[in-house]
Amino acid sequence: MQTGDAAPPCPLPLVPCTSILLNTTAADHRVARMAAVALGLTILENAIPSPLPGVKPGLANIVTLIVLARYGWRTAAWVSLLRVVAGSLLFGNFLTPGFFLGLFGALCSLAVLALSQHLPRRWFGPVSHSICAAFAHIAGQMLIVYLWLIPHAGIAYLIPIFATAALLFGTVNGLIAARFMENETIYPQITQIHAD
Amino acid sequence: MYAVPLRHIKIGDWLTLLLGALCVALLTLKLWNGDPADRAIIRGGGKIFSVVPLSRDQRIEVPGPLGTSIIAIQNHKARIASDPSPRQYCVRQGWLQQAGEIALCLPNQVSVELAGSKKKYDSLNY
Numbered sequence: 001m002q003t004g005d006a007a008p009p010c011p012l013p014l015v016p017c018t019s020i021l022l023n024t025t026a027a028d029h030r031v032a033r034m035a036a037v038a039l040g041l042t043i044l045e046n047a048i049p050s051p052l053p054g055v056k057p058g059l060a061n062i063v064t065l066i067v068l069a070r071y072g073w074r075t076a077a078w079v080s081l082l083r084v085v086a087g088s089l090l091f092g093n094f095l096t097p098g099f100f101l102g103l104f105g106a107l108c109s110l111a112v113l114a115l116s117q118h119l120p121r122r123w124f125g126p127v128s129h130s131i132c133a134a135f136a137h138i139a140g141q142m143l144i145v146y147l148w149l150i151p152h153a154g155i156a157y158l159i160p161i162f163a164t165a166a167l168l169f170g171t172v173n174g175l176i177a178a179r180f181m182e183n184e185t186i187y188p189q190i191t192q193i194h195a196d
Numbered sequence: 197m198y199a200v201p202l203r204h205i206k207i208g209d210w211l212t213l214l215l216g217a218l219c220v221a222l223l224t225l226k227l228w229n230g231d232p233a234d235r236a237i238i239r240g241g242g243k244i245f246s247v248v249p250l251s252r253d254q255r256i257e258v259p260g261p262l263g264t265s266i267i268a269i270q271n272h273k274a275r276i277a278s279d280p281s282p283r284q285y286c287v288r289q290g291w292l293q294q295a296g297e298i299a300l301c302l303p304n305q306v307s308v309e310l311a312g313s314k315k316k317y318d319s320l321n322y
Contacts, residue, residue, distance in 0.1 A: 123208030131209075131216050160224035167216045178204035 030071065031078045038063040038083040039090065046091065054141070055165045058173060060087075061109070061133065065126045065177035073114050080106050097149055101141050108140030109133035126181065130174030134166035233295040233310035236274045238267055241305045250274060250310070260304030267308050274308055276301060 038060040045059045060083050068076035084106045088094040116124070116132045142162065146155060205213070238245045240258045248256065248269060255277065256267045263280035273291040279301045281287075286301040295312030 119208065123206050124212070125204060125206045125209050127205050127209040128212040131212050135216065135219070156227050159227055160220065163220045163223050167213075167220050170216070171213060174209070175204055182204065 027071075027075070031075055031082065034063055034067050034075075034079045035082040035086065038079055039086055042083060042087045043090070052161065054162065057169045058134065058137070061130065062173050062177045062180070064109075064113075064133075065130055065174065066180055068113060068117060068129065069126060069177075069181055073110075073117055076113065077110050080110055100148075101144055104144045105137040105141045108136040112136035125174070126177040127171060127174030130177065131167060131170035134170030134173070135163070138162045138166045229294070233272070233293060233297070233312045235311050236267070236269060236292075237309045237311055239307045239309070240265075245306075258306045260301070260306050262304045265301055265304050265306040267306075274310060275299070276306070276308060279306065280304055 041059040041063065045056055048057070050056055061080075063083075064076050064080045067079050081103075084099070084102050085094070088096075088099040088102065093099050110133075112132050112135075113129055116129050119128060142155065142159060146152075233250060235247055235249050237247050238256060238258060240260055245258050246256065248254065250269055250272045253270045254268075256269070258265045258267060260280070265279040265286075266277040268275055268277040273293040275291045276286045276289070276299050279287050281301045281303040283303075286299040286306075289299045292299055292308070292310050295310050298307060298309040300307045
């Protein structure tokens with residue numbers, strides 16, 4: 001994010017400058033737009049009842065996956081973290097345990113995505129990234145839960161449930177992301193045909 | 197129709213899926229399969245009545261306020277074979293074989309709990 005290093009000076013020096021102009025780039029707008037889409041999905045997801053607290057489809061990660069493939073890891077990290085922070089503000093759980101769980105899960109996912117994005121694209125698609133990120137997310141969250149919230153070995157009993165959910169939703173999200181990006185891989189071919 | 201989602205899964209993705217499924221299966225086996233039990237702790241009226249090894253088949257009679265509960269131990273498993281409680285929940289629970297499993301006959305104040313080398317957690321003390 002580039003904020004106004006070189007904001008334009010106020011037009012008249014006598015009139016107090018009332019507005020602060022941040023110089024935003026096209027990349028910033030892209031991040032904001034994608035984060036807004038991710039936020040929309042988060043809100044949608046919160047309307048879906050969950051059988052167990054913590055088992056969520058994580059639909060917003062579809063956006064992260066698409067952004068990762070299109071614009072790279074940095075932009076994906078921005079979108080993901082903005083979504084976590086803005087989402088917590090929307091739902092009123094900023095700085096609550098739930099927020100830190102989500103934040104740490106997102107950070108773990110991003111760390112794993114930073115590695116998994118280097119997998120050869122020929123063989124590994126968004127489905128792989130999604131599954132890896134989902135597992136990292138749940139691993140990070142369980143770690144926080146164990147170290148901070150419930151320091152009891154009993155939570156190990158929940159791990160298989162969460163891991164199964166991570167595999168399932170990771171695959172589904174990856175498939176959805178792949179489905180959305182399919183158009184991008186097809187269109188260049190079409191334009192190429194037209195160019196020929 | 198079914199081929200549409202499958203088209204998006206590349207070879208490496210199948211590999212990731214397989215690996216993930218394997219992880220889940222291993223985790224489930226490791227975390228949900230309790231230790232094999234090696235002894236049964238039998239309680240009557242809140243006190244430990246006796247602790248017996250599962251290695252020897254036997255029937256144990258435990259007196260309670262309603263009558264006598266009979267605990268059967270057979271093939272490294274234990275169950276309440278008969279109990280005077282009205283609803284027979286502990287009898288219908290059947291054989292217990294993993295450490296941490298427990299059958300309670302509350303009306304007759306008799307319980308049998310299996311224990312292994314280390315104490316496992318279950319929903320009762322979770």
